[in-house]
Amino acid sequence: NAGVTQTPKFRILKIGQSMTLQCTQDMNHNYMYWYRQDPGMGLKLIYYSVGAGITDKGEVPNGYNVSRSTTEDFPLRLELAAPSQTSVYFCASRLDRGGHGYTFGSGTRLTVV
Amino acid sequence: AQKVTQAQTEISVVEKEDVTLDCVYETRDTTYYLFWYKQPPSGELVFLIRRNSFDEQNEISGRYSWNFQKSTSSFNFTITASQVVDSAVYFCALSEAGRSQGNLIFGKGTKLSVKP
Numbered sequence: 021n022a023g024v025t026q027t028p029k030f031r032i033l034k035i036g037q038s039m040t041l042q043c044t045q046d047m048n049h050n051y052m053y054w055y056r057q058d059p060g061m062g063l064k065l066i067y068y069s070v071g072a073g074i075t076d077k078g079e080v081p082n083g084y085n086v087s088r089s090t091t092e093d094f095p096l097r098l099e100l101a102a103p104s105q106t107s108v109y110f111c112a113s114r115l116d117r118g119g120h121g122y123t124f125g126s127g128t129r130l131t132v133v
Numbered sequence: 134a135q136k137v138t139q140a141q142t143e144i145s146v147v148e149k150e151d152v153t154l155d156c157v158y159e160t161r162d163t164t165y166y167l168f169w170y171k172q173p174p175s176g177e178l179v180f181l182i183r184r185n186s187f188d189e190q191n192e193i194s195g196r197y198s199w200n201f202q203k204s205t206s207s208f209n210f211t212i213t214a215s216q217v218v219d220s221a222v223y224f225c226a227l228s229e230a231g232r233s234q235g236n237l238i239f240g241k242g243t244k245l246s247v248k249p
Contacts, residue, residue, distance in 0.1 A: 062240050063224070076234070121183055
């Protein structure tokens, strides 16, 4: 049981480049999330999805896009990378809105130079 | 508005000391869930505990214990006889059942350093 898998683990981007952070879960969870963690801060919600084909903005969505074509995959797209997007990105999933817990991926450390 | 406050930014203790990490939350929901996560230097998030708003019983798991008090909107975490391996950043988080996103709202974390 792999849980939530994020790739890549590390990446350095130049300003203006684009990339996609991959997130896959094999638990048939409906809810998926992308968070970013800046130094000394807690995690902030970028985008979330409550099921395949349904996505919505979180607290800090600017500069990002997502899609959810399948239950398993929830990629995060960065267009025109900026230094402000230097952060650690976590993908998470949960079965539903009830008392079930969350499963987090191991994170992607992104540096934009 | 929903909010989680961890007032202690950094705590440093000597091994075998007891340490309490504070967490205060704000929510208008009557049904909610509180969490603690550990983030060791390796960076991953390790789940420690989940409590729902209807269960105020304190919980103990080995050297870890949690004190949930709705009257003061607090969910504090105590490590007894701390060890160097407890050094990490600890996050308290809130999830509201009435919130359609179902996401976690995190505090800023408390960095715990346990010195030998």
